[in-house]
Amino acid sequence: MSKKDGSKNWVGQPxxxxxxxxxxxxxxxxxxxxxxxxxxxxxxVRSPYAHAKIVSxxxxxxxxxxGVAATLTGAEIAAQTQPFIEIAPxxxxxxxxxxxxxxxxxxxxxxxxxxxxxxxxxxxxxxELVQIEYDALDPVVDAESALxxxxxxxxxxxxxxxxxxxxxxxxxxxxxxxxxxxxxIDRMHFHxxxxxxxxxxxxxxxxNPKDDRIYFECNNSFPSFAIQFLSxxxxxxxxxxxxxxxxxxxxxxxxxxxxxQMAVCAxxxxxxxGRPVKWVETRSEHITSSAHGNERTFRDTRxxxxxxGVITGLVSRHIDDCGAYPRYEPLGCVIWSQVFPGVxxxxxxxxxxxxxxxxxxxxxxxxxxxxxxxxWFLERVIDICGxxxxxxxDEIRLRNYIRPEEFPxxxxxGCVYDSGNYPQMLQLAKERIGWDEWKKKQIAACxxxxxxxxxxxxxxxxGTNNFGQAQIVNPGAPFSGNSQGANCKLxxxxxxxxxxxxxxxxxxxxxxxxxxxxxxxxxxxxxxxVRTGFDTERNVHTGFSGTYASQFxxxxxxxxxxAAQKLKTEMSRLAAFLLEAKxxxxxxxxGEQGPEIRAASTGKAVNYWGLANIVNVNSAVLPxxxxxxxxxxxxxxxxxxxxxxxxxxxxxxxLTYASQLHIxxxxxxxxxxxxxxxxxxxxxxxxxxxxPPIVEGQVYGATAHGIGAALMENCVYDAVxxxxxxxxxxxxxxxAMNMPKVKYDHIETPSPHSYSxxxxxxxxxxxxxxxxxxxxxxxxxxxxxxxxDSFNNADSLFRAMTAKEISQADNLVKVERRV
Amino acid sequence: MAIKFAGDFAVKRTPEEVHDxxxxxxxxxxxxxxxxxxxxxxxxxxxxxxxxxxxHIKGTAEVKMELEHAERPTxxxxxxxGSVAGGNVALTATFDLSPLELDGxxxxxxxxxxxxxxxxxxxxxGLLEPLGKKQIQKLIDGLxxxxx
Numbered sequence: 001m002s003k004k005d006g007s008k009n010w011v012g013q014p015x016x017x018x019x020x021x022x023x024x025x026x027x028x029x030x031x032x033x034x035x036x037x038x039x040x041x042x043x044x045v046r047s048p049y050a051h052a053k054i055v056s057x058x059x060x061x062x063x064x065x066x067g068v069a070a071t072l073t074g075a076e077i078a079a080q081t082q083p084f085i086e087i088a089p090x091x092x093x094x095x096x097x098x099x100x101x102x103x104x105x106x107x108x109x110x111x112x113x114x115x116x117x118x119x120x121x122x123x124x125x126x127x128e129l130v131q132i133e134y135d136a137l138d139p140v141v142d143a144e145s146a147l148x149x150x151x152x153x154x155x156x157x158x159x160x161x162x163x164x165x166x167x168x169x170x171x172x173x174x175x176x177x178x179x180x181x182x183x184x185i186d187r188m189h190f191h192x193x194x195x196x197x198x199x200x201x202x203x204x205x206x207x208n209p210k211d212d213r214i215y216f217e218c219n220n221s222f223p224s225f226a227i228q229f230l231s232x233x234x235x236x237x238x239x240x241x242x243x244x245x246x247x248x249x250x251x252x253x254x255x256x257x258x259x260x261q262m263a264v265c266a267x268x269x270x271x272x273x274g275r276p277v278k279w280v281e282t283r284s285e286h287i288t289s290s291a292h293g294n295e296r297t298f299r300d301t302r303x304x305x306x307x308x309g310v311i312t313g314l315v316s317r318h319i320d321d322c323g324a325y326p327r328y329e330p331l332g333c334v335i336w337s338q339v340f341p342g343v344x345x346x347x348x349x350x351x352x353x354x355x356x357x358x359x360x361x362x363x364x365x366x367x368x369x370x371x372x373x374x375x376w377f378l379e380r381v382i383d384i385c386g387x388x389x390x391x392x393x394d395e396i397r398l399r400n401y402i403r404p405e406e407f408p409x410x411x412x413x414g415c416v417y418d419s420g421n422y423p424q425m426l427q428l429a430k431e432r433i434g435w436d437e438w439k440k441k442q443i444a445a446c447x448x449x450x451x452x453x454x455x456x457x458x459x460x461x462x463g464t465n466n467f468g469q470a471q472i473v474n475p476g477a478p479f480s481g482n483s484q485g486a487n488c489k490l491x492x493x494x495x496x497x498x499x500x501x502x503x504x505x506x507x508x509x510x511x512x513x514x515x516x517x518x519x520x521x522x523x524x525x526x527x528x529x530v531r532t533g534f535d536t537e538r539n540v541h542t543g544f545s546g547t548y549a550s551q552f553x554x555x556x557x558x559x560x561x562x563a564a565q566k567l568k569t570e571m572s573r574l575a576a577f578l579l580e581a582k583x584x585x586x587x588x589x590x591g592e593q594g595p596e597i598r599a600a601s602t603g604k605a606v607n608y609w610g611l612a613n614i615v616n617v618n619s620a621v622l623p624x625x626x627x628x629x630x631x632x633x634x635x636x637x638x639x640x641x642x643x644x645x646x647x648x649x650x651x652x653x654x655l656t657y658a659s660q661l662h663i664x665x666x667x668x669x670x671x672x673x674x675x676x677x678x679x680x681x682x683x684x685x686x687x688x689x690x691x692p693p694i695v696e697g698q699v700y701g702a703t704a705h706g707i708g709a710a711l712m713e714n715c716v717y718d719a720v721x722x723x724x725x726x727x728x729x730x731x732x733x734x735x736a737m738n739m740p741k742v743k744y745d746h747i748e749t750p751s752p753h754s755y756s757x758x759x760x761x762x763x764x765x766x767x768x769x770x771x772x773x774x775x776x777x778x779x780x781x782x783x784x785x786x787x788x789d790s791f792n793n794a795d796s797l798f799r800a801m802t803a804k805e806i807s808q809a810d811n812l813v814k815v816e817r818r819v
Numbered sequence: 820m821a822i823k824f825a826g827d828f829a830v831k832r833t834p835e836e837v838h839d840x841x842x843x844x845x846x847x848x849x850x851x852x853x854x855x856x857x858x859x860x861x862x863x864x865x866x867x868x869x870x871x872x873x874x875h876i877k878g879t880a881e882v883k884m885e886l887e888h889a890e891r892p893t894x895x896x897x898x899x900x901g902s903v904a905g906g907n908v909a910l911t912a913t914f915d916l917s918p919l920e921l922d923g924x925x926x927x928x929x930x931x932x933x934x935x936x937x938x939x940x941x942x943x944x945g946l947l948e949p950l951g952k953k954q955i956q957k958l959i960d961g962l963x964x965x966x967x
Contacts, residue, residue, distance in 0.1 A: 046905075047937075048902075048905060048906040048907045048936040048937025048938065049907065049936050049937070050936075108936070108937065108941070134907065136909065136936070284938075284941075284942070288941065718820045718821075718940070718944070719821070720820065720821070720934060720936065722820050722935070722936060722937070722940040722941055722944065723941050724820075724940070724941060724944045724945075726938075726941035726942055727942055730944075730945075
């Protein structure tokens with residue numbers, strides 16, 4: 001492929017993904033493809049109870065079964081390990097989290113016993129023979145109840161409260177004193193859902209007695225985080241742990257938290273004499289016990305507005321449910337504040353944020369992690385205020401949006417939004433969907449008794465975290481900043497090889513990294529080999545390396561760019577010597593013998609093989625002053641962050657802010673209550689686009705995920721903590737059959753915070769959840785119904801529309817009018 | 820997941836006869852649907868095995884029962900706990916007996932609750948209540964037949 005439109009750069013070109021040739025032909029390498037000699041297979045025996053004491057565990061019958069190599073109980077693990085590190089300060093910091101339950105189970109599906117056997121089916125049979133006696137305890141299945149501490153999950157913490165903090169900025173009291181309108185919203189709720197990657201969690205572990213090292217081959221998507229937890233837990237120096245990842249069939253963040261299963265596999269291998277142990281998670285295990293997204297309840301929200309409907313103040317109380325163990329939490333208690341005011345200009349706000357444990361599956365950083373709940377909340381606030389005050393929902397947004405000329409924009413809590421143009425996105429979205437036409441159709445449909453709603457969702461995808469925000473929840477947390485490493489080299493025959501410490505799961509890192517290097521060296525991207533897949537032993541990485549938090553375009557590609565620049569500098573010095581030319585006379589180009597460097601004044605050239613040959617196998621010709629050249633260049637990119645003010649909870653928490661604006665037209669069928677999407681547009685702004693099809697693909701993916709979450713996917717628990725949606729027939733993930741046609745478009749507001757102007761993207765800010773709630777609200781507001789939950793399927797709409805007390809507007813929302 | 824059940828029926832036996840029948844597992848256990856076996860530990864404790872299956876989830880439920888309260892001839896109250904198909908069940912069942920004045924028979928008022936935990940509830944939750952009620956009705960029909 002050649003560059004289009006006469007562009008000078010490969011960045012920005014719609015280059016087909018280099019990965020597709022391999023992946024679409026079934027030639028990818030996934031963790032479950034690996035089969036090792038003498039491999040054993042692990043199964044977990046899991047708790048049927050959400051909350052119970054473990055009275056006894058009897059594995060003797062299972063151990064006696066022929067083909068069973070070892071069993072492992074929580075008590076055995078506790079005797080030889082330390083609890084996992086807790087990020088929280090006390091009381092959350094007192095929680096003792098082991099990978100198998102010891103004296104208590106705290107969610108249905110919690111692993112209690114692990115067995116390893118010669119085959120997966122033998123391990124299944126053995127699991128049936130384990131006898132565990134439980135004494136059931138009162139379960140706590142919602143966070144508000146949990147905070148009463150009537151039934152405590154972790155006795156050592158003494159409370160179900162993990163963390164609490166008040167985020168207050170500006171003069172809130174003054175804003176409410178001077179408000180023209182005050183809108184009170186009693187309760188809103190963001191539901192619990194998860195991700196359904198094609199590939200479930202997979203771990204192969206070998207605790208090798210020959211060298212006393214632990215080898216993991218797995219699909220963890222943040223291995224540099226995992227090894228820090230594993231090292232402390234297992235009491236093994238971090239350099240003795242090797243983690244390799246390969247192609248990963250989707251993660252969406254939730255594979256960050258499979259390190260407990262990694263620990264169990266390693267310990268099982270150790271007990272089995274060092275034989276490798278493989279665990280492949282089943283789909284039901286994944287749904288019930290891998291990781292879910294955070295559930296959040298918004299209480300006692302008060303909104304102050306001026307006479308024009310501009311929000312001047314906001315107070316609210318947020319209660320986050322992190323499930324049975326905090327694990328990656330309570331980072332979610334602060335990560336939402338990266339987008340504290342959303343896309344709006346209000347300056348005065350107070351949010352009292354509490355996180356609680358409940359007898360449900362632990363949460364993990366699911367796509368849109370922590371920010372999407374808050375952004376949904378803000379979008380509900382803006383819609384409810386608009387409807388209650390009679391201001392059209394597009395108009396109230398325009399009155400409240402941060403204005404294009406205000407960027408870079410500093411939020412009340414010190415975050416710096418790099419760039420954006422929300423009014424332009426709204427205008428483009430309205431044009432693409434045919435806003436005015438749909439408004440006419442809506443009026444006509446209404447006169448026929450049909451229920452059609454048009455909703456807007458404006459959201460943010462903040463990327464490249466400042467890990468210093470961990471210190472806002474725990475001042476003792478030893479994290480801050482962010483970095484990523486990359487290596488760029490000419491190998492012995494002159495091939496350009498790039499390695500980077502990310503573990504892509506479909507984001508096209510091989511392609512985009514090649515585009516960046518191609519521009520630096522002025523060669524075709526096909527001439528560049530990009531080695532993806534994490535390897536603590538071989539690949540360059542930092543403590544932040546992995547793939548998460550919408551950051552590769554900034555952190556990963558900045559590292560790649562830096563490494564390529566260093567390589568180019570070395571190549572220039574070497575070529576200047578060989579060609580007897582000045583460095584500023586050199587041109588990087590491609591000649592008859594491939595990529596080369598040519599002296600413009602003499603026409604003499606040396607190709608890449610020639611350069612690599614001199615450094616690697618013909619080095620006697622090098623003068624001493626060039627001995628330092630390696631043509632093997634490592635670069636660590638560091639984000640320019642400072643540690644936030646922990647007391648004021650103030651500071652730059654994220655580097656880039658991609659934005660999304662979606663509009664949906666939805667009809668609720670009168671007879672079936674099924675919400676049907678009639679039209680949908682998604683506008684994206686991730687700054688400078690590096691590869692348009694990759695960006696577009698990720699927008700479609702995030703949109704599908706969000707539509708599924710809004711209308712189909714819900715983790716439902718009964719009163720005793722049974723998860724009732726543990727199979728695809730009940731969890732109903734979105735498929736191509738349910739996906740509406742999405743009109744996609746984009747604008748580009750380049751980020752001043754990244755070298756290329758690109759912003760991290762891919763999480764999508766859960767825009768469809770906000771948008772669909774808004775559209776349903778638009779359809780039903782005249783019926784006196786407020787959409788107060790993020791999940792709305794035919795069943796919940798039926799209940800709302802036939803029994804208004806569920807979300808009766810008069811009970812839920814009160815408006816004080818002072819003008 | 821809680822399944823609650825309640826009802827009553829009338830039999831021609833005296834309350835004493837009905838009570839003696841209901842507190843004797845060797846007499847009534849075989850009436851349990853898909854009964855597989857019984858082992859009696861003592862006068863108030865016994866274990867029954869019954870086949871349980873919904874679609875592909877099949878297994879044998881082993882339920883430890885305790886006659887927690889018996890008041891001849893008016894009441895018998897059982898509680899039990901067992902495991903099945905990767906899950907657990909906790910149940911209570913109470914039989915209140917009162918004489919029928921007309922024919923000297925007995926009115927048997929029964930009520931109970933089964934709390935199901937684990938895989939069975941997760942995977943087949945929607946089917947459990949109708950299935951449970953069907954099985955309970957089979958048991959009641961059996962009791963009525965045996966006490967005829």
